[in-house]
Amino acid sequence: MATEDRAVVEAVKASGKSTLKRAKAKANETIGQFFNVTLDIAVTGKTGSGKSSFVNSIRGLSDDDEGAAPTGVIEITTKPTKYVHPTMPNVKIWDLPGIGSPNFRAKKYLKDVQFKIYDFFIILNSERFTENDIMLAKEIRKQKKHFYFVRSKIDIDISSEQRKARFNEQKVLDTIRDYCVRNLNELGNPEVFLISSVDWQKYDFEKLQNTLTDDLPDHKQSALLQAWPMCSAATLEKKIKLFKGLTWAASLASVGVAVIPIPGTSVACDAAIALVFLSRCYYAFGLDDRSLKRLSEKVNMSLLEYRAKSKFANAIQKKAVTTIHVGASVVTMSCCADLVSLLPGVGSGLAAGLSFASTQYLLREGVNELAKTAGEIRKLAGLDTIY
Incomplete structure (x- = not known):
């Protein structure tokens, strides 16, 4: 016809x-x-930084949903734990052990968690980024892979600051971002993403998605875009x-x-x-x-x-x-x-x-x-x- x-x-x-x-x-x-096409995302950071909640958030789950990564006030993850995306089985998010130990060694850590598996690393912290975060980022950079600094639990910071008489949300966000960047200046002032794992609509959740997508090879971009929650x-x-x-x-x-x-x-x-x-x-x-x-x-x-x-x-x-x-x-x-x-x-x-x-x-x-x-x-x- x-x-x-x-x-x-x-x-x-x-x-x-x-x-x-x-x-x-x-x-x-x-x-x-x-x-x-497969995509393997590594999530690491200091104990208590909200790694498991972030893993759940990427997967479109709440912390109490069936199949969600377990969360708690103490370090629960003792070895790399794989969580398959509930609707994209070829996308896997890995919850890695915390890096808060005083005896942390970045090179050994990457070997222990099988560095080559992952397409990129997300380094999470709910306070300031530490020397361990910097050491890990440097080692990842040596291996020629991407890493991203994510400052979590922003909703908690905002909620706390709202009690003050002259509260200004944008000013609070700028202060947190500047503080994080200053601690990372030896890495060349990398971008820091401010996120809340309980509210995808706010802060830098979408900006993080855009940056990850831009940095991925073309054939990996579709996997991330399909799996990413609707923010x-x-x-x-x-x-x-x-x-x-x-x-x-x-x-x-x-x-x-x-x-x-x-x-x-x-x-x-x-x-x-x-x-x-x-x-x-x-x-x-x-x-x-x-x-x-x-x-x-x-x-x-x-x-x-x-x-x-x-x-x-x-x-x-x-x-x-x-x-x-x-x-x-x-x-x-x-x-x-x-x-x-x-x-x-x-x-x-x-x-x-x-x-x-x-x-x-x-x-x-x-x-x-x-x-x-x-x-x-x-x-x-x-x-x-x-x-």
């Missing part, structure tokens, strides 16, 4: 390749990488851009499919690729039960009912969520029944083998509708929104 021809030409152009054959090969590589409208916009930019690859990869291994599956059929792609989108946009319940608690209003207005969210929530964990379990054609039925005039014919144009339509409509639903929910919650 002419429509299909135009769609294929458009996809070939998006791939940057000159022929359909080469475009398909590029699509298989791109979407396979999208599903399978602002700008974060949502970046996630939307990511998925829209990959619809051509998912569409081409799902037609006349070469084998695309997805974690937990031996082969992904055409409809399954579409399903896993839109399921990733659903979770990344914060439309899953856990994300919406947490947001509902924060703004003191029920938001789950608004998700029900999205046909795609309903289809994924009712079928996909009970059958897959974002690519971690076996995906079958039967999971796609509700998604397939959304396409006018296609019906069961699509289940037998999605045409490229139909697949591309399905993915574009799905991303657009899920994005619109996420934006409208943020608006209803009284948060900043791009809509």
